[in-house]
Amino acid sequence: MAKQIIITKEQLKLIGGILEEQSNNIRAYSFDWDDNILKMPTTIKMLKNTSDGWEPIEVGTDEFALVRDDENYKLDDGAFDNFIDEDAFLNDLKIALETNSFAPSFDKFKEALIYANPISIITARGHDPQTLRKGMDLVISHTFNETELLEMMDNIQQVFPELDGNDPELILKTYLDGHEYHPVTSTKFTEKFGLEGGSAANPEENKKIALRDYVTKIVHKAGEMVGSKYNKLSVGFSDDDLGNINAIIPFIKEVLQVEFPDVNFTVYDTSEGEYYYAYPTENYDYQSGSFNIINSLSVSYDCADPPILGGQAFYDDCGECSGGTTTHIANSDIDCNGDCAIYTAVGCVDTTGNGTCGDAYIDGCNECVGGETGNEPCSEDCNGDEGGEAQAPATTPTETPGGQGWALPT
Numbered sequence: 001m002a003k004q005i006i007i008t009k010e011q012l013k014l015i016g017g018i019l020e021e022q023s024n025n026i027r028a029y030s031f032d033w034d035d036n037i038l039k040m041p042t043t044i045k046m047l048k049n050t051s052d053g054w055e056p057i058e059v060g061t062d063e064f065a066l067v068r069d070d071e072n073y074k075l076d077d078g079a080f081d082n083f084i085d086e087d088a089f090l091n092d093l094k095i096a097l098e099t100n101s102f103a104p105s106f107d108k109f110k111e112a113l114i115y116a117n118p119i120s121i122i123t124a125r126g127h128d129p130q131t132l133r134k135g136m137d138l139v140i141s142h143t144f145n146e147t148e149l150l151e152m153m154d155n156i157q158q159v160f161p162e163l164d165g166n167d168p169e170l171i172l173k174t175y176l177d178g179h180e181y182h183p184v185t186s187t188k189f190t191e192k193f194g195l196e197g198g199s200a201a202n203p204e205e206n207k208k209i210a211l212r213d214y215v216t217k218i219v220h221k222a223g224e225m226v227g228s229k230y231n232k233l234s235v236g237f238s239d240d241d242l243g244n245i246n247a248i249i250p251f252i253k254e255v256l257q258v259e260f261p262d263v264n265f266t267v268y269d270t271s272e273g274e275y276y277y278a279y280p281t282e283n284y285d286y287q288s289g290s291f292n293i294i295n296s297l298s299v300s301y302d303c304a305d306p307p308i309l310g311g312q313a314f315y316d317d318c319g320e321c322s323g324g325t326t327t328h329i330a331n332s333d334i335d336c337n338g339d340c341a342i343y344t345a346v347g348c349v350d351t352t353g354n355g356t357c358g359d360a361y362i363d364g365c366n367e368c369v370g371g372e373t374g375n376e377p378c379s380e381d382c383n384g385d386e387g388g389e390a391q392a393p394a395t396t397p398t399e400t401p402g403g404q405g406w407a408l409p410t
């Protein structure tokens with residue numbers, strides 16, 4: 001029976017970092033850009049079939065993913081001009097960053113940079129690869145704080161010790177230049193792989209070529225590292241377009257896993273654009289050469305009022321709904337003796353059956369007394385004054401991070 005994953009996002013990052021350090025894996029990632037890393041304001045020029053004929057409209061990339069196969073929509077002339085021009089890309093990128101328009105994979109993308117993981121950008125855009133490379137500089141300068149920058153620089157030097165002692169700007173440039181940038185409908189991409197061309201409307205085939213090229217290079221680089229620092233390789237692919245996801249999954253199973261049997265592949269479907277706390281139907285341990293898809297996640301309402309689908313509120317040790325959108329701190333009704341004080345409209349509920357109501361307290365001598373303790377309060381206050389009224393500071397319950405797990409809907 002699958003168990004619920006119950007950890008906070010911060011704990012997840014911490015555990016991920018520990019596991020990454022202990023498992024000696026190379027974790028490589030391939031990211032789509034639009035609506036996966038960032039929600040860019042770039043639009044596509046289309047024609048829509050209306051009662052008055054074909055009307056020109058402009059749609060965002062998220063809407064385009066839904067209507068691109070709809071017979072009532074077709075591409076207009078120059079449909080993807082905004083996806084080729086460098087200035088348009090950099091301007092739209094600045095807008096997305098300044099408005100915090102982060103898409104589902106942004107946190108993982110940023111984390112991969114901080115850990116100095118190998119990264120590829122595989123996008124249907126048609127820019128020059130160097131345009132995407134410039135975009136990386138903008139993302140870092142707009143979203144990284146000083147601590148994150150220092151951590152990233154330290155990790156880069158650990159992964160690439162030959163860079164140690166160099167100018168920090170050169171170290172960062174060398175790391176970012178080493179990533180793969182594949183705008184799969186660009187002239188440079190089609191010329192590099194001897195293709196006749198590619199359409200941003202149907203980029204699936206070119207994305208397969210880009211992913212295979214990236215995996216081939218990563219396997220080669222990993223081979224140079226095995227025996228020194230790394231011994232396992234996993235490659236993650238994330239995309240928000242179901243057309244791309246549905247094309248990549250069988251490609252990995254039928255081609256890449258055959259060609260690279262020792263690589264563990266993972267596909268992240270971000271088409272829903274939302275995260276939910278969920279129960280996976282099955283749990284998988286890491287296995288070399290494995291490829292796992294969780295087809296079903298049980299997402300339920302939490303205990304909040306009103307209940308939230310996939311919410312984070314949960315029942316604490318006293319049976320009180322806590323965390324999430326509630327204002328209740330978990331286990332804040334437990335007294336110093338560990339007994340619950342539960343209050344209803346008719347008063348306090350005796351949870352011990354002994355006529356008490358979780359009302360033990362810290363007396364002037366800083367001892368837990370009353371309630372179920374069997375201890376009597378001392379006659380001195382916390383200053384040691386006989387009959388004094390000074391009291392020790394009340395202990396404030398803190399929420400024990402039982403946490404919550406998260407998963408993407410499929």
